[in-house]
Amino acid sequence: MTATATAKRSVLSKRSLAADAMSLEKLIREGPPNGDVEGALESARLKILDQGIRADSDGMSSLRIYVWLILLNAPMLDTDSYLALIHRGASPAYSKIRNDTFRTLSTDPLFRRRVSEASLIRLLNAFAWTLHDAREEERARDRDTASITSSSRYSLDQSSSRPGTGYGGSDYGSPASSPAAKRARARTLTTEGSVASVGAAETGTYVQGMNVLAAPFLYAARSEAEAYVAFHQLLTKELPGYIRGAMDGVHKGLALVDKVLAIVDPKLAMYLLSKNLTAEIYAFPSVLTLCACTPPLPEVLRLWDFLFAYGPHLNILCIVAQLVMIRTKIMDSPSPNKLLRSFPSLQADQIKRTTLAIIKMIPDDVYAEIVAHAR
Known part of the structure; x- marks a missing residue:
């Protein structure tokens, strides 16, 4: 089994x-x-x-x-905590947020009728403050670590300058070459490397596409605070790789769309490759936004019910499912890039059925990659 x-x-x-x-x-x-x-x-x-x-x-x-x-296993958040973030004013990412919010689901009358741009700005700005605070705390910890590391290195340098106590004046028995000193040096090098890697993969305060991910939460929620805590939990616990560094999680997801399609439908995958169409070209918005970029909004909500029930990582398979659903149109098109410029309207039930069929075709090791790609 x-x-x-x-x-x-x-x-x-x-x-x-x-x-x-x-x-x-x-x-x-x-x-x-x-x-x-x-x-x-x-x-x-x-x-x-x-x-x-x-x-x-x-x-x-x-x-x-x-x-x-x-x-999403979201924690309780009282409204006052959300309001405190709002009252801090414009975050460092405020201008970037304002450049995106007016475009959010701009052609969807249901969203425009229910959710104001001001509400979207407040939620994203509050989230940006939260990430900003977390980043500042991380930098402070790194500075403390670097300070301790510097002190440790100075002590080691002072020890290594002392005369050797071994036979013939060698430094075999000196403190700097003792097992304890070697372990200290190893810890120093490891710590320095960790600080550098954290800096390279630092979480930003706002990433383009967050506005579209926030939209369904604001549409479905009965208050901004509810929408905020669900949005925060999704991005920080389920999809941290999507907002970290150069959005490595998103690019891993795109590579997995190509890999899964090659497993599920090799002929379709080869045809797209023959047209120089990889997932990086046509599926970036769908991966980044959990398909929220594709209307209609009520179908997005139904698809998200499924994704939150069984894991947002299944969005990778949902994207492949959409390709399989329009397979004939793609194969018959001499320029499928035009067809894939915007995916056909979401049909949540059919996507779910197709996704469940695809799951059975995925090897366990590839499925493990899908589960872990956004971490």
């Missing part, structure tokens, strides 16, 4: 029969029966997969944001 099959069986064994008998609404309202949190979560995931979250034609649901917060 494969690891994937074993995992599926273990998930089924963790389900709560009592939770299975409850509606999703009742389960969220009353909490896990008998305190069985793990079993209730598995039951909730299956309910989302089988039935979805009840919503109107505009995608509005009084339940959705609370399901998302639970699935």
